[in-house]
Amino acid sequence: MAEFESVVDYSTVLDNFEGPLDLLLHLIKEAKIEIKDVFVSQVTEQYLQYIAAMDIIDVEKASEYLGMAATLVEIKSKALLPKPEEFLEDLEDPEQALIRQLEEYKIFKETSEKLKQQENVNRFYKEPDKSAGDVKIVYKDFTLDGLIAAFSKLLLKVDAQKREKSTQKEIPKDVFTVADKVYFIRDTLLQRQSMSFFELFTDYYTKNELITTFQALLELLKRQYVKVEQSGVFDDITITLREDRNEEIGEIDEYN
Structure with a gap:
């Protein structure tokens, strides 16, 4: 596998993967790992523990993951709160929500990489x-x-x-x-x-x-x-x- 430079300071540990979250997304993009096989609850719990343990947040590094962090918090909340039966059909499944978020983030990373490949002194x-x-x-x-x-x-x-x-x-x-x-x-x-x-x-x-x-x-x-x-x-x-x-x-x- 080609050398991959991560911008994430923490590691996600799954049954079939251990490493930074953006490396996981890179492997998903390269079809090394199927995104729908990711154990969502493990990713969620580890990311929230990482955020909670930080004394000082590096805004530059964390900003790229604010959207995903919000999604993870939303998934955690939905999992803990009781859901009235009549509204269940209108709610997005928590695991599907994170899978969708990962797929959107994957698109954004691919787009940024394509843009950087074209970038030079005068762009x-x-x-x-x-x-x-x-x-x-x-x-x-x-x-x-x-x-x-x-x-x-x-x-x-x-x-x-x-x-x-x-x-x-x-x-x-x-x-x-x-x-x-x-x-x-x-x-x-x-x-x-x-x-x-x-x-x-x-x-x-x-x-x-x-x-x-x-x-x-x-x-x-x-x-x-x-x-x-x-x-x-x-x-x-x-x-x-x-x-x-x-x-x-x-x-x-x-x-x-």
Whole structure:
């Protein structure tokens, strides 16, 4: 197995695995471990014990796992509290909730890794055209961390909205593909020339829609179809069309 650099300080111990949680997710991604075979109660208990034992929380390292920690606490609470029989059919199974959270986190990690593979000094540059002179700078006042921070901000908003609506039965939303969102962003920009990252979402977007839209933006960045500007980390991002873009977008990677 290729060398894996973990950002987690604690180990999860299962019957078929011992190591940091992000390594577990890496092995799941590589199909070394089936995600549905993970003993959820062990992962939950060990993560909560790790958090409880910390004297000082390293915010930088812990921030990536805030969403998962909230899910684990929610699962623990649901397991302890009695559930009225008439509401059981509306509640998501605790193990399925964590499996879904792990799968979403796996998508986010894969997306970040693909983005970093394209990253260099000026971010997402094309191969130089020797007949065209100097290579153009694609981004202004923008970093990879800034884009991920803006994405994380929206993820936290989704979790907060979900907790507020936990007693309401939601109507299933449409399922979008990365290609759908790529064309949505393209068509919107062709009409408006520019838009903000946060404007890509309605007030009641789902986490799946957020992840899919984020992946679509990464695809457009990778293909040099758009450019972005950002004043600071966690600030909104302005997306505009590149004047030298290739109008033919081509086949879209669905990240799965």
